[in-house]
Amino acid sequence: xxxxxxxxxxxxxxxxxxxxxxxxxxxxxxxxxxxxxxxxxxxxxxxxxxxxxxxxxxxxxxxxxxxxxxxxxxxxxxxxxxxxxxxxxxxxxxxxxxxxxxxxxxxxxxxxxxxxxxxxxxxxxxxxxxxxxxxxxxxxxxxxxxxxxxxxxxxxxxxxxxxxxxxxxxxxxxxxxxxxxxxxxxxxxxxxxxxxxxxxxxxxxxxxxxxxxxxxxxxxxxxxxxxxxxxxxxxxxxxxxxxxxxxxxxxxxxxxxxxxxxxxxxxxxxxxxxxxxxxxxxxxxxxxxxxxxxxxxxxxxxxxxxxxxxxxxxxxxxxxxx
Amino acid sequence: xxxxxxxxxxxxxxxxxxxxxxxxxxxxxxxxxxxxxxxxxxxxxxxxxxxxxxxxxxxxxxxxxxxxxxxxxxxxxxxxxxxxxxxxxxxxxxxxxxxxxxxxxxxxxxxxxxxxxxxxxxxxxxxxxxxxxxxxxxxxxxxxxxxxxxxxxxxxxxxxxxxxxxxxxxxxxxxxxxxxxxxxxxxxxxxxxxxxxxxxxxxxxxxxxxxxxxxxxxxxxxxxxxxxxxxxxxxxxxxxxxxxxxxxxxxxxxxxxxxxxxxxxxxxxxxxxxxxxxxxxxxxxxxxxxxxxxxxxxxxxxxxxxxxxxxxxxxxxxxxxxxxxxxxxxxxxxxxxxxxxxxxxxxxxxxxxxxxxxxxxxxxxxxxxxxxxxxxxxxxxxxxxxxxxxxxxxxxxxxxxxx
Numbered sequence: 001x002x003x004x005x006x007x008x009x010x011x012x013x014x015x016x017x018x019x020x021x022x023x024x025x026x027x028x029x030x031x032x033x034x035x036x037x038x039x040x041x042x043x044x045x046x047x048x049x050x051x052x053x054x055x056x057x058x059x060x061x062x063x064x065x066x067x068x069x070x071x072x073x074x075x076x077x078x079x080x081x082x083x084x085x086x087x088x089x090x091x092x093x094x095x096x097x098x099x100x101x102x103x104x105x106x107x108x109x110x111x112x113x114x115x116x117x118x119x120x121x122x123x124x125x126x127x128x129x130x131x132x133x134x135x136x137x138x139x140x141x142x143x144x145x146x147x148x149x150x151x152x153x154x155x156x157x158x159x160x161x162x163x164x165x166x167x168x169x170x171x172x173x174x175x176x177x178x179x180x181x182x183x184x185x186x187x188x189x190x191x192x193x194x195x196x197x198x199x200x201x202x203x204x205x206x207x208x209x210x211x212x213x214x215x216x217x218x219x220x221x222x223x224x225x226x227x228x229x230x231x232x233x234x235x236x237x238x239x240x241x242x243x244x245x246x247x248x249x250x251x252x253x254x255x256x257x258x259x260x261x262x263x264x265x266x267x268x269x270x271x272x273x274x275x276x277x278x279x280x281x282x283x284x285x286x287x288x289x290x291x292x293x294x295x296x297x298x299x300x301x302x303x304x305x306x307x308x309x310x311x312x313x314x315x316x317x318x319x320x321x322x
Numbered sequence: 323x324x325x326x327x328x329x330x331x332x333x334x335x336x337x338x339x340x341x342x343x344x345x346x347x348x349x350x351x352x353x354x355x356x357x358x359x360x361x362x363x364x365x366x367x368x369x370x371x372x373x374x375x376x377x378x379x380x381x382x383x384x385x386x387x388x389x390x391x392x393x394x395x396x397x398x399x400x401x402x403x404x405x406x407x408x409x410x411x412x413x414x415x416x417x418x419x420x421x422x423x424x425x426x427x428x429x430x431x432x433x434x435x436x437x438x439x440x441x442x443x444x445x446x447x448x449x450x451x452x453x454x455x456x457x458x459x460x461x462x463x464x465x466x467x468x469x470x471x472x473x474x475x476x477x478x479x480x481x482x483x484x485x486x487x488x489x490x491x492x493x494x495x496x497x498x499x500x501x502x503x504x505x506x507x508x509x510x511x512x513x514x515x516x517x518x519x520x521x522x523x524x525x526x527x528x529x530x531x532x533x534x535x536x537x538x539x540x541x542x543x544x545x546x547x548x549x550x551x552x553x554x555x556x557x558x559x560x561x562x563x564x565x566x567x568x569x570x571x572x573x574x575x576x577x578x579x580x581x582x583x584x585x586x587x588x589x590x591x592x593x594x595x596x597x598x599x600x601x602x603x604x605x606x607x608x609x610x611x612x613x614x615x616x617x618x619x620x621x622x623x624x625x626x627x628x629x630x631x632x633x634x635x636x637x638x639x640x641x642x643x644x645x646x647x648x649x650x651x652x653x654x655x656x657x658x659x660x661x662x663x664x665x666x667x668x669x670x671x672x673x674x675x676x677x678x679x680x681x682x683x684x685x686x687x688x689x690x691x692x693x694x695x696x697x698x699x700x701x702x703x704x705x706x707x708x709x710x711x712x713x714x715x716x717x718x719x720x721x722x723x724x725x
Contacts (some may be wrong), residue, residue, distance in 0.1 A: 029428035033421070134506050134535050141507045141536060143416065145445035158454075234449045237416040237442055244415065279411055279418075284373065 004261055008179050012172045019168075023161055031160040032232075037272050038167040039229050040249075042174050044264045046221035047249050049178055052258040053187070054214045055194030056107075059118040060125030061222050061249050066241025067098050068223030069230035070132065073144040076231065084150035084157065084166070084231070091227035092220055099219025100212075107211040111197050122246065129242030143237030150231045163232045170228060174221055181217075182261070190214055194259075251290070255297050257304020267305060364403045364660065366391060366647065367410065367426035367457075369437030369447065374414025376439040382638040383437065384409060385630035389623050390647045400651050401658070408432050412439070416446035423447040427455035433660050434458040436646045439639070441465050441509060448474055458662050458669070460650060462642035464584065464606070466512035469689070470720040473662065475669050476690045477646045477682075478639060480717040481516040483693055484584045484604045487712050488557075489520040491602065491697055492582060497554035499529045501579075503544060503568070506533040510559035513584055517557045529553045538564040545571035558583045566593045573597040589635035592704040599702035605636035607679035608698045608706040616678045619644075634678075641679040645691075648674055649684070681714065690717035 022031055043065050050056040068091035075081045075090055102124065106117055133141050149158045150166075157163060181187050192200040193210050201207045230236035239245065252271065256263030271290070278286040301307050370376075370383040391405045399405060410426050412419035419438070426432045427450060435451050435458070438444045444461050451459040452473035461469060464478040492500075500521050504510025510533070518528055530551045534544050541564060548556055549572065556579055560568045569581065574597065582602040588609050591598040607616065624631045634640040650665070652672040657664035673683020673692075680694030697710040716722070 027429055029424045032424055032428070036421075130535075136506075141440075142442045142445050146449060233417070233420055234454075235416065235420070235446045237446060239415045239417055245417075275421075279373075279413070279422075280409070287373070 002183050005176075005179050005183060007262060008175055012176070015168055015172075016165075019164070022164075028160050031164050033273065035160065035164045035167045035232055036229075037269050038164075038171040039225050039232065040252075040268055040272065041171045041265050042225035042228070043222050043249055044252050044268050045171075045174050045178050046218035046225070047253050048258065048261060048264050049181070049214060049221070050218040051250075051253060052261065052264070053182055053194060054190045054211060055114065055197070056211055056215055057114045057118040058121045058215070058218065059250055060121035060123070060246050061218070062243075062245035063121070063125040063128045063241055064095055064098060064219045064222035065226035065229070065245065066128060066132070066236065066238075067226065068094055069226030069236040069240050070138055070144065071223075072227035073147045073230035073236040074138065076150065077144055077147050082148055082151045082156075083154075084152050087150060087227055087231065088170075088224055091223045095220035095223025096216060098223070099216035102219070103212040103215035107208050107215065109208075111207070122243070125242055125246045129238045132238040132241055139237075141238065143235060143240075144230070145235045147230055147234050147236065149234070167228055167232065170224065174224075179261075186210075251294055253304075254294060255304055257301075257306035260304060260306035263304045263306035361402060361404075363406045364400065365408045365430055365432040366405050367408050367423075367430070367432035367435035367437070367451075369410045369412055369419065369423055369426065369435055369443075371414040371419075371439045371443075372409075372411040376414045378633070379439045379638050380411070382630050382633035382635070382640055383439070383643055385627040386623070386634065386640045386643040387436070387647065389626060390644050392626070394647065394651060400654050401660070403660075405647075410437075412437070412443050412447075414439070416442050419443045420446050420450050423450045424455075427451050427457050432457065433654075434460065434650055434662075434665070436460040436462055436643065436650070438463065444469065456662055458650065458665055460646040462646045463639045464636075464642070466509040467719055468512075473666055474689065475646075475649075475684070476717075476719070477649060478642045479606055479693055479695070480690050480719045481513050482718045483606075483695055483715045485513060485516040486520055487695060487697060487715070488582050488584075488602060488604045489517055489524065489526075491709075492555045492557075492580060493521070493524045493526055495580065497580060498526050499553040499555070500526055501529055501548055501551050501553035501556045502531040502558075503548060503556065504533055504559035505536050505538070505561045505564060507536055510561070513559050514557065534560060534564065536561070539567055541568035541571045544568060545575055548572050549575045549577050552577075553579055555580045555582060559585065561585065562590075562593070565590065566595070569594050569601070570597045585637055586700050586706075587636045587698065588704060588706055589633070589637040591700045591706070594700075596702040598700040598704065601700035602697070603700075604695050604697050604712070606693050606695055607636045607641040608696055608708050609635075610706065611679070611696055611708055611711065613680055615676045616680070619678050636679075641677070645674060645677045645679075645682055648677060649682075680711075685716050685722065687721035688717050688719045690719040692716050 022034060043061060047058060047061050050058045071094040072087045072091050076087060081087060106120060132138055149156050189205050190210055192205060193207050197207055252268040253264040256267030297304060368387045371380040387407055391407050395404050408426060408430050410422035412422055426435055438447060438461055448459055448471050451457050452471055459474045460477055461474060462477045467480045469476050502514045502517055504514050521528060532544055532547055558581060580602055584603060586601045586603040587605050620634050623634050649672050653665045653668040654660055656672060657668040670684055671686050675681050682691045682693055685692045692714045695712045695715050696708050697712060698706045699709050700706055
């Protein structure tokens with residue numbers, strides 16, 4: 001078993017063992033915060049698969065997140081479909097459709113540059129936010145509030161602990177699937193496309209198909225995360241489609257180290273858990289500090305926080321060999 | 323070799339696990355919640371936007387909340403308890419606001435939450451606070467109406483309280499044709515629906531109704547439509563940042579009719595400049611109203627909070643924030659308890675004989691206030707002239723919504 005998978009399984013086992021500590025505190029706010037970290041974790045996974053593993057710089061992943069959130073939220077509120085399985089399936093289909101359309105547009109032709117992809121996806125996220133903001137059908141600026149809790153076999157899931165485990169379960173499944181993909185033969189192919197599109201094509205890989213598949217896969221992950229978000233938070237609004245969330249996601253990936261798989265999730269967990277407290281302690285400074293951190297990381301640690309560990313390991317290994 | 327590495331990894335992983343365990347156990351054991359001991363401070367949740375698009379409103383809200391809480395503490399607190407402000411930043415975004423609201427309710431266990439600037443914040447946080455959180459939520463803003471959720475209380479003006487007297491005044495001035503213009507979202511649409519109803523009922527006619535995107539800054543298209551229609555009166559609810567360019571455009575293009583709206587006062591006029599001259603509106607407070615209590619309170623506020631001097635205005639919801647905390651205090655004292663269910667019951671009929679802007683009180687069953695309202699006219703220098711004191715106006719909301 002490879003190292004990545006071992007860590008993955010360790011995380012999957014550790015969370016249920018450690019989580020009773022969280023529940024014993026009886027603090028719903030902390031449980032909700034942890035739930036949110038796992039939901040955003042799925043979103044981060046989707047960006048890591050696209051950008052970190054396949055080299056598709058998706059700068060507008062929030063568009064898919066919000067898309068799934070709006071679809072599930074609308075169905076739950078206005079069509080009285082509250083079954084969690086059905087709603088997630090709806091989000092999955094929505095993700096496939098949206099992902100396919102955009103992936104075909106971006107990757108079916110000849111090779112396009114990384115920046116081109118970034119700009120187009122960013123623009124899509126921007127347009128979606130504007131659209132949701134002015135479309136009365138989906139609540140305009142108010143979004144969709146008062147989304148009912150999801151149900152499983154007709155039973156309402158309303159406790160934050162249950163929602164926590166649903167979010168964690170979906171996160172764990174998504175993560176294991178991602179690891180399986182990366183560790184497979186197909187994983188080697190997507191990394192080849194990331195490292196050098198042209199060379200990968202020369203070796204006979206269908207570069208276009210690989211990019212389309214990964215893009216759709218990551219759109220589906222983001223869409224499911226969005227659906228989960230709207231159901232557990234009870235609302236969805238245009239900001240969940242837009243630039244702020246899109247850039248936050250890229251920020252987590254860059255800070256943690258794109259391509260390192262666990263780095264982005266660690267960055268997300270750290271930043272999200274201190275965010276509200278920092279926002280409170282330094283209301284006007286915190287955002288600037290985050291921006292500064294991002295800049296410094298990009299200048300001094302272009303591979304993100306995870307490269308710190310790598311550096312020290314390299315040093316140790318150098319010592320051993322000398 | 324391989325085996326030793328694995329063993330080392332195992333050691334490392336278990337080391338990390340033990341570390342996390344130890345850390346989280348110290349972090350997560352939160353202080354247990356209990357009924358307030360005699361004399362212990364009571365937390366008042368203050369949710370407003372300290373950052374983002376509405377930061378200027380947040381600055382005013384925070385200062386007003388602090389001012390009101392200080393004043394209550396100076397006169398003995400509530401049921402013998404001092405109040406402390408627990409401030410949470412909504413970040414001008416609903417997802418940030420729900421996290422902040424959840425912190426107030428689920429972690430800090432505040433006694434009640436007052437706040438929210440935009441309606442999208444209210445609809446996002448009311449579930450967290452009032453429904454799931456079973457905590458009293460006071461929404462202190464003039465808004466589009468129809469908020470009747472249990473445990474939620476509205477202390478700003480409802481559409482009819484601002485619109486009815488404004489339209490009545492315009493009709494009495496002999497205005498017959500009206501043009502309606504607003505930003506494209508819930509608040510302007512609901513306000514203008516009320517305007518339409520009032521105008522038609524009063525024998526006037528609507529010659530045009532236009533909506534523009536929320537973030538419009540180039541108003542030339544809308545301006546030319548308004549000027550071409552040449553109605554006697556223009557009722558506009560184009561919100562910031564579009565307000566100033568739109569009104570300037572209409573006035574500069576030579577529109578001769580009267581311009582009325584729901585968002586004109588000393589907070590907004592300076593942004594419009596000299597073109598603000600003659601704008602008509604109705605608010606629950608203007609600087610020059612003839613009310614000794616309001617005058618002395620606002621003077622005190624400006625002295626104690628120089629950072630928010632001049633921000634005590636109706637469009638920044640300042641009078642509503644002030645009365646929100648006092649109305650809650652009155653309800654707690656009436657109920658003799660901080661218990662949400664009891665306070666919620668008492669809220670329905672509490673009133674204040676003195677408040678900034680004049681006496682107010684809940685109209686039972688409506689979850690909204692009977693408010694003292696004033697008809698005002700803007701001056702070119704940003705100030706307001708009070709044309710008429712309208713007395714208390716009832717809200718047509720919730721159980722009284724059919725009017």
